Amino acid sequence: MSDIKQDTEKNILAAASRVFIRKGMGGTRMQEIADEAQINKSLLHYYYRSKQLLFEAVFKNTVAEFILIIKEIFNSEEDLRIKIPKIVQVYTDYLKKNPYIISFILRELQAEPKIILKIIEMVNIKSLYFFEQIKENISSGKIKPIKPEDLFVNILSLTIFPIVAKPIVKAALMQNDSEKYNDFLEERKKTICEFIFSSIY
Amino acid sequence: MSDIKQDTEKNILAAASRVFIRKGMGGTRMQEIADEAQINKSLLHYYYRSKQLLFEAVFKNTVAEFILIIKEIFNSEEDLRIKIPKIVQVYTDYLKKNPYIISFILRELQAEPKIILKIIEMVNIKSLYFFEQIKENISSGKIKPIKPEDLFVNILSLTIFPIVAKPIVKAALMQNDSEKYNDFLEERKKTICEFIFSSIY
DNA sequence: AATAAATTTGACCAAATAGTTAAACTAAGT
DNA sequence: ACTTAGTTTAACTATTTGGTCAAATTTATT
Numbered sequence: 001m002s003d004i005k006q007d008t009e010k011n012i013l014a015a016a017s018r019v020f021i022r023k024g025m026g027g028t029r030m031q032e033i034a035d036e037a038q039i040n041k042s043l044l045h046y047y048y049r050s051k052q053l054l055f056e057a058v059f060k061n062t063v064a065e066f067i068l069i070i071k072e073i074f075n076s077e078e079d080l081r082i083k084i085p086k087i088v089q090v091y092t093d094y095l096k097k098n099p100y101i102i103s104f105i106l107r108e109l110q111a112e113p114k115i116i117l118k119i120i121e122m123v124n125i126k127s128l129y130f131f132e133q134i135k136e137n138i139s140s141g142k143i144k145p146i147k148p149e150d151l152f153v154n155i156l157s158l159t160i161f162p163i164v165a166k167p168i169v170k171a172a173l174m175q176n177d178s179e180k181y182n183d184f185l186e187e188r189k190k191t192i193c194e195f196i197f198s199s200i201y
Numbered sequence: 202m203s204d205i206k207q208d209t210e211k212n213i214l215a216a217a218s219r220v221f222i223r224k225g226m227g228g229t230r231m232q233e234i235a236d237e238a239q240i241n242k243s244l245l246h247y248y249y250r251s252k253q254l255l256f257e258a259v260f261k262n263t264v265a266e267f268i269l270i271i272k273e274i275f276n277s278e279e280d281l282r283i284k285i286p287k288i289v290q291v292y293t294d295y296l297k298k299n300p301y302i303i304s305f306i307l308r309e310l311q312a313e314p315k316i317i318l319k320i321i322e323m324v325n326i327k328s329l330y331f332f333e334q335i336k337e338n339i340s341s342g343k344i345k346p347i348k349p350e351d352l353f354v355n356i357l358s359l360t361i362f363p364i365v366a367k368p369i370v371k372a373a374l375m376q377n378d379s380e381k382y383n384d385f386l387e388e389r390k391k392t393i394c395e396f397i398f399s400s401i402y
Numbered sequence: 403a404a405t406a407a408a409t410t411t412g413a414c415c416a417a418a419t420a421g422t423t424a425a426a427c428t429a430a431g432t
Numbered sequence: 433a434c435t436t437a438g439t440t441t442a443a444c445t446a447t448t449t450g451g452t453c454a455a456a457t458t459t460a461t462t
Contacts, residue, residue, distance in 0.1 A: 008439080026228035027312065030420060040441050045421060100311065107308050109368040110301065111228065116372045125373040144399075149374050149385070150392050157362035162354050164365070167310040171317045172326040173350050184350070191351050199399040209409080231450060241411050246451060 009047050012037050013057060016044075020058045021104045025111070028055075059108060059115065062101060067123050069094060074130040074152075080137060080200075083130075085193045088159050092189055095163045096182075102164050125152075143200040151200070158192045210248050213238050214258060217245075221259045222305040226252075226312065260309060260316070263302060268324050270295060275331040275353075281338060281401075284331075286394045289360050293390055296364045297383075303365050326353075344401040352401065359393045 015037030019028050030051055034041040048054035073087050095102060109116055134148040162169050162185065174180040216238035220229050231252055235242040249255035274288050296303060310317055335349040363370050363386065375381040 023312070024225070024227060024308075026225060029418085031418095041420090042422085042442085043440065046439075049421095051420065103307060103311055106304060106365060106369075107225075110304055111224070113368045116368045117377065120372045120377075147392070150389065150396075152374070153363050153370065153389075154359060154396060156366075157358045158355060161358035161362040161365075164362075165307060165357075167314045167317050168307075169354065171321045173353070176318070176321075188351065188354075191348070195351075195355060195400045199396045230448085232448095242450090243412080243452080244410065247409075250451095252450065 008039070008043065012039070012044060012047055012054075013061065016048075016054050017058045017062065020055060021062065021098075021100045024104065024107055025051075025055050059105075060119075063105060063119050066101065066105065067119065070125070071123050071128065074128040077129060077133075080133065080143065081197075083133075084155065084196060085189070087155055088192050089189050091156070091159045092163070092185060095160065096185060099163060099166060102160055106164070146200055151196075155192075155196060158188075158195065162188065209240070209244065213240070213245060213248055213255075214262070217255050218259045218263065221256060222263065222299075222301045225305065225308050226256050229256075260306075264306060264320050267302060267306065268320065271326075272324050272329065275329040278330060278334075281334065281344065282398075284334075285356065285397060286390070288356055289393050290390050292357075292360045293364070293386055296361065297386060300364060300367060303361055307365070347401055352397075356393075356397060359389075359396065363389065 012033070016033045019033050019036050023032075028051075030041055030044055033054070034044055037043075044051075044054060048057060069090065073083075073090055076083055076086070078086070130152065131148045134143070134146070134151060137143045138145050166181070169184075170176055170178070170181040174184060213234070217234045220234050220237050224233075229252075231242055231245055234255070235245055238245075245252075245255060249258060270291065274284075274291055277284055277287070279287070331353065332349045335344070335347070335352060338344045339346050367382070370385075371377055371379070371382040375385060
């Protein structure tokens with residue numbers, strides 16, 4: 001019974017995630033979520049009381065997953081020559097599979113910027129090993145001086161932006177050809193790294 | 202009379218822009234726009250018939266402005282050593298002043314991706330002089346080989362992303378300190394260019 | 403000043419939508 | 433079989449919201 005309950009509850013959360021992530025808090029109708037989960041609308045309220053609470057559960061979940069990936073990958077102790085390509089690759093693949101996630105997070109964060117504070121507590125970004133690692137590599141002369149924050153932002157910018165801006169990039173540069181766009185992202189896994197390496201080595 | 206009419210009409214459009222850009226099509230209420238414009242809600246319909254048409258007017262306007270900047274700056278015939286820093290600077294300043302614009306465009310484009318096709322007709326991005334210029338600079342050995350599309354995307358990624366992701370960057374890396382974040386963006390005008398130059402020269 | 407045309411307003415409507423409630427159903431324990 | 437607690441449903445309510453309309457007001461024209 002409590003298995004069934006968990007099933008329904010998770011089913012709702014999963015359905016709500018799919019809809020919320022695609023359409024955002026404002027654009028989503030409770031009925032849509034109910035349809036997506038193939039259940040009655042009242043059940044949504046039974047399990048999550050209100051749209052707002054359901055949304056918050058989805059948002060928290062989504063960000064947590066996203067943060068977890070950052071944490072794991074930026075904390076790895078591999079050499080930067082291995083680690084940076086891995087960051088780029090893992091993020092590209094993840095975002096290609098879940099293309100709406102980043103836009104969703106950014107969109108909702110802009111509507112309600114306070115939420116981010118709680119989330120940032122979850123991971124103290126600056127305490128990631130990556131930041132220490134950059135300083136060490138600079139001290140020992142392995143890479144040219146650069147502010148770790150800049151390098152961090154650069155890696156994420158180069159990787160994430162072309163995916164967030166997919167409709168524009170695809171239409172403006174790829175003749176709106178999905179395969180071309182996809183190849184472009186695949187090739188960028190290499191070119192982004194070359195771009196970064198040529199500036200730090 | 203037609204002066205007043207234009208005043209009211211433009212007043213409505215300006216108010217609608219402010220609200221739509223902050224909250225998006227789905228999140229905006231017609232009453233909010235009326236309040237923002239300090240007029241009666243019926244007037245919105247009198248001038249623009251429906252929410253959809255008002256939104257389209259705003260969206261078209263916003264994108265047109267944004268495209269105009271791209272066009273002008275990427276078409277300039279200055280040397281890349283001058284041109285790239287100018288691109289970074291103009292865009293940073295523009296987006297700092299209008300921080301919601303990019304998110305707005307990306308958000309609405311994701312909800313309604315067909316619109317982009319009309320817009321792309323407005324500017325054939327690949328016909329911008331920038332693309333020719335890169336090829337010339339490579340041919341004459343002035344810069345290292347790079348696909349113009351990659352360089353184009355890299356410049357915009359490095360410049361735009363930290364501003365689109367403002368809430369995250371500010372909270373995660375800048376202790377949520379507005380001045381720190383602002384300084385960071387200002388310094389990046391230089392560091393982005395150094396980053397790019399070290400990879401193409 | 404009188405008339406006509408455009409503009410503005412407030413009251414109203416209909417559809418959409420979040421949320422409620424009571425009844426029906428299901429499964430577990432006795 | 434009966435009871436109880438948890439789950440699911442359908443019908444309903446209240447509110448929000450985009451949109452309409454006719455009357456009032458302002459502006460232009462004669």
